[in-house]
Amino acid sequence: MATLAGIGSGLDLESIISTFVKAERGTREASINERELNATEELSGVGTLKAALSKFQDVLAKLSDPNTFYQNKSTYSYLGTTGDSSDILTATTDGVVTGGTFEVEVLKLAQGSRLDSSPGAFTASTDTVGAGKLIFGAGTNGFEVTVEATDTLEDIQKKINDASDNFGVKANIINSDAGPILTYTSSVTGSTNQLSVTNDNASLDAISTGMTAAKTATDAEIKIDGQTVTSSTNSFSSAISGIALEVNNLTQAGEKLTLNVGVDTESVNDLINDFIDGYNSLQSTLGALSDPVSGPLAFDSSIRSYEMQLRSIAGSPVSGTSGALSMLYDAGITMNADGELEVSSIMKNGQPSGAQRLEDAISNNLSDLGALFAGDDGIAKQLSDFTATYLETGGVVEEREAALKSSLTRVQEDRDKLGRYIESYEATLRQKYTALDVTIAQYNATSAYIESVLKPVEKK
Structure with missing residues (x-):
């Protein structure tokens, strides 16, 4: 523990040192704290942006898929x-x-077909039948199984079922009162796909050409x-x-x-309203993030760039329609003064309202409405592709997150450096004021000695 300064001189040097250290730390620490606060707020803002874009992308995924849109x-x-x-x-x-x-x-x-072996042909599932190849066919499908002389019915059943090129034939053994019945059931349906089984050795006739059709393949x-x-x-x-x-x-x-x-006009209408709600929700989030007074990303150009492109795509015509519906306006969707989308129920200048235009598009021109949103040049497709550049690996959001996290790392490094600097600065002050303390203490001791020498001797 450092010796308290001022003990020798009697001066309050500890207060002086503390004041200097506090002043030196305060200025430098305020700058670091401000950088940390700004980076933390921006990182939180980027997280909010990422969540909002991901939510909007989910809406666009449904809207840009023709299979989902054409309800x-x-x-x-x-x-x-x-x-x-x-x-x-x-x-x-x-x-x-x-x-x-x-x-x-x-x-x-x-239905598929089925072949059964003759009752009484076998006495046990461990019977052997001979050696050779079984050739299975059903229409254009086919595969072969090699049977060894030592293979039992059970072995043959397993070989058939395990064949890598088996097109859908299942072999089973039914243990009937007349003895084991070997069955082949084909899953290939259709009247031209009757299952057939041939061989290259007559010893295999009982489990191929000698079997009877228990079920015929039909259309x-x-x-x-x-x-x-x-x-x-x-x-x-x-x-x-x-x-x-x-x-x-x-x-x-x-x-x-x-x-x-x-x-299904109701489902299509719901899908479009989901898009409008998602667009407006994102627009609101972007506005809050880029607010020049309170927005955590007020000076982030990527926010303004996305917002400008978002409005540009929403307000531009698309190709791939007959021309009757080439813009959101044609489908009754307009953009208000706040940049939000809406479907107005108010008629203007004798023209159909937005709600009427949307209803007409869904009921009478679903093909063009689908192309407007889900076509290759559709609005949902364009917005989805553009949003992906922000969310993808190495995209705008990820790069921004990485930069801010790097800034916070540097803030912590600078805070550690400041701690070491303040320790050094305080040690230097203590060294100087300790020397001063010693010098003043020496002067005080000399002064006391001189005073004692020069003091008059009292007469008795």
Whole structure:
């Protein structure tokens, strides 16, 4: 522990040293504190920006995906029940479809084929049958399995099921009263895809050419408004233009399922309103971050650059439409004085209101509306691509975060340096004032001695 200064001289040198140290630290520390506060506030602001951009990007991801944007709705009526789903079939749409109402009968489901070995052909699942190759085929599909003379039925079953090029054949052994039955079941459906098994050695006939068909591969068959349509699978991708059907169960004899497909205007409207809300929320965040008085990123040029581009894209025309809808304004979406998007319900100069224009676009021009948002040059696509440059690895946000974290690291380094400097500065002051203390103490001692020598002797 350092010796208190001023003991020898009697002067309050500790207060003098403390005052000088405090003054020296205060000026330098204030600068460091200000730098730390500014960097911390900016880093928090960048975090807020990153969260806002990510949230907006989630909205754009849905809006820029044609499969999400082109919202069509299917309803099913069967045996007196109407709903949004059916266990008979499922309809999905691709892009904008004309829609309509269709009566559907599901007469047959597509199925694969199955072969069974003859009852009594084997006495146990450990029986062997011979050696050679089994050649499996179903339509254009095929694979081979090599059978060794020592392979049992169980071994053959495993080889078939484990074959790397097996196209969908499952081998099983049923232990019936008549003995083991080896079965092959093919998942390949369609009347032209009947499973066949041949061999290159007659000793394998019992598990190939000698097997009988227990199930025949068939096509799915449906009627749409009385017209028969078949498919080798239970999927009908082009039976109705733009509408794919997946059949799951048969309809009852003489009963028809009524399928109604139309534009889901409510979902499209909700999607566009989500975009408007997301845009305005982001705009509000950007305004708060760049506020010249209170904004933590008031002097960050990247904020102003993003905001300018955001408004530019939102207010510019896009290509890829018929021309009837090439701007947000055409779809009833306008930008107010605060830079926020809105759909106005007020008619001006006898022109349709924004709400009317949007309703008309959804109901009568969904194709162009989709291109306006989700097309290759669509607004959502442009905004998503531009926003990605801020959020991607090595993008604007990441670089800004890295720079601010580096600044905070330097602040801590400067704070450590200041601590060492103040220690050195105080030690230097103590050295000087200790020397002064010693000198004054010596002067005081000399003065006291002289005073004692020169003091008159009192007479007795």
